[in-house]
Amino acid sequence: MLQNNTSPTLDELFGRILARQPDQLALIDPPDKLRVTGQPPRRLTFAEADRAVSALASHFIEAGLPANSVIAVQLPNTVELVLTVLAAFRAGLIVALLPQLWRQAELTVALNRTGARAIVAMGRIDGVDHADLAMNAAAEAFSIRHVCGFGNDLPEGMIPLDIAASDMKTDSFRLVVQDSRRAALVTFEASGSGFLAVPRTHVNLIAAGLAIFLESGLPQGATILSALAPSSFAGLTSSFVMWLLSGGTLAMHHPFDENVMMQQIEAERCDTLVAPAPMVLRMAEADVLSSVPSLRHVVGLWRTPEQVGSSALWPENGIRMTDVYLFGEAGLFGARRTGDGSPDPVMPGPYRAPAEVPTSSTVGEVILTAKGTLGLRGPMVPLAAYATSDGPPDAFASLSPPDYVDTGYAARIDRATGAITITAPPSGVMTVGGYRFLADDLQEWARRLGQNAMLTALPDRLSGHRLAGRASDNARAREALTELGLNPLMVEAFRDRPATG
Template identity: 90%
Template sequence: MLQNNTSPTLDELFGRILARQPDQPALIDPPDKLRVTGQPPRRLSFAQADRAVSALAGHFIEAGLPPNSVIAVQLPNTVELALTMLAAFRAGLIVALLPQLWRQAELTVALNRTGARAIVAMGRIDGVDHADLAMNAAAEAFSIRHVCGFGSDLPEGMIPLDNVVSSLSADSSRLAIQDSRRPALLTFEASGSGFLAVPRTHVNLIAGGLAIFLESGLPQGATILSALAPSSFAGLASSFVMWLLSGGTLAMHHPFDETMMMRQIETERCDTLVAPASLALRMAEADVLSSARSLRHVVGLWRTPEQVGSSPLWPQNGIRMTDVYLFGEAGLFGVRRADDGSPAPVMPGPYRAPPEVPVSSTAGEVILTPKGTLGLRGPMVPVAAYPVTDRPVDPFAALTPPPDYVDTGYAARIDRATGGIAITAPPSGVLAVGGYRFLADDLQEWARRLGQNAMLTALPDRLSGHRLAGRTDDNARAREALTELGLNPLMVEAFRDRSVPG
């Protein structure tokens, strides 16, 4: 691959591991991949993964995708996702991560907003025909010129990539020059104007991964089990990027089958679990995790960071937990739990690696804004992607530099007892449902489309932040209408029949 003299890209990190340990295991599929996608699970060494990545990168270049063009990716948590991302980076492309639950309406908006030139999908995921969704969304996006996918029974017009991955020939003479300062990733944030595309460079991504990696104290060569759908900055930084930083093995879990997860941890001898914090706490309280003798670290992601302070104690079972506070696509920070298992206070100011880690660089900074909200700044935070819309209008406004931080919108205050920052409430008007964020106004708009007596609302939920609930004169017809509109299952299933269990 062609390299430069700046900070490494993610593909260059992969190349460094490849040079040291080509035959070590790199990527491991979920054991139930055959059920999820119809494809058998795979285990790849770094050398095998490198050949697949080069073949895919060569294919993207031969397809006429110029450097710095956007390639949209909607894939499950399988080896194909990691291979496609590394191949896109090697070809100089920008990956737009599309959440797995997105359907045609959201896909079409995202493709048009980013000007994507290509889309990569899986044939089927959990019985849903994602290849067909990708084809229909691409037909409504004028910029799309290349539609391809993994899996069998792909629709006519979709280029199969499984044959490309297994190809032994890869022309490396036309690969793009690696530059860590160029955009590498686009993720999507709910904003007042709809989906906000948030770009990040390789440097931004590596900074986010380092903030978690150093705080959690993961060892080099870690075997990481990721139980997240990596369709966001946080999901990617805590799994894909941490894998490259540790130089170990990334085992993937299709969320969430606790029995399957424990079997994976034991079979692969995983020392690290990356999962939603609520799931990890529930499993720890049930004394499930203590049976995994190899497990030493749990990285728990909180999409509802205002709930961390009131969460249960982490059991003293020889496993350390790190709470990772997520603030949409703006940024994150990790705080390792205290020795008694309680959440450690979040102190204002710079956050660095723990004292026992021989690294002194600042991972970022937590601030309390004049509005009483929490702000983030640092090398992972894409300040330019979040325009300031409420600056006062005065004749000297042009002379005032814009803020060098992103206001997350989360209400916060200084706790007098600890001196730390207490996060008290999420941003108004934005609802978190599991790993997805909606505008409250959007829910009302979709409900109005269903008729005069329709209602769609978000109810508080301890595990996922909110859950959607809907009511109309004919719930079955409402589900059909929302599906026809191309909305995701979270909205559709809000109108399920409550008289039927589950």
């Protein structure tokens, strides 16, 4: 494989760690993986992971996938995800991450939108037949030529990758130029202007990982436990990329079982936890986290960044917390909690590593736009993906296009402190946990159920919104939405609720 003289790719970062410490433990599966996927949990050193990555990359090349083609991946938070992503990079492919809750309707749109040539799925996840979902979605995507899967009892026509990952033959490599400026990842965004496929380069991904890694002060060789579904830009950078930057061990948790997670942290002596911020704040309030002596860092991700300012204080428990503000797939930034446990004020302008970190690199910039919204710019921000198709009036045709992405989050400057206060999420977009929906889409699906059906998003402190539905026959509505290939969040909005006395 050829290397360029620019910034390293993520596979090159992996290779550097491999050269230093091949026998170091690299990846740890969730202990309840057998329940989740039907497969036993695995523990891989860097050398063992490298052999599996090379074997998978060789398989993708032998299958005839051209360099720079898109391979869609819908996998749980297990070692198979990391191995597949690294193998795709090594084979010169672009990974399109598909959220685990997506069903046939969303999968088909994403596959067609990206022109994916292959899809990789797990046989079953939490009892759901994801192999069958992948096969059905692939049948509706003209570009798909290969359907691959991990796990047992895969359907006919799906290529088993467990065998490929254990095949030691690696002599089919083509010479792929490792170019960090080329597209590496595609994630998906529900924005006010519609459904977007957002591509990013290795440089973009490493910049985002550095923004979190430097702000949180993680040590080299950290043992990181990630309790996030790895199906978004933030989910991947806060776990996979930070693992490569630290050169440590990545333990994965299938979200979410608090008892299992705490047992993992203790058993693996994890010093870092990456998880949704509202969840870790709730656990800290219950004094759960302080019972694990190895834990030193918590990285809490906020998919509802407008709620950070009013969140609870972080307790003085010897564990450092960093808030990570997420703005859909547009970008993110981190801010370490102050000494009294309150969120650190976010000032407009460049954001850099804390003063004690020996680097002065700027990892991004926060701005307040003329529309009173928060904008982001910097090396992680994919400008082209968010560029509007509406050209400026002729009188302003000579003006340069914006060099930032408008996140759509309403914001203002606090007169007393000069800090930016985020006041409201983008209009027309609903956040339910890690998933974003267009409000218009919710109404469109409700209309398909008949005149008396209603589907809406209600405010929720922990997840941003929760979906609630009403129909003349909720059971039939659930059945109809399932047949339409919609995800469980929409289907379960029509669950029957107990009557109150």
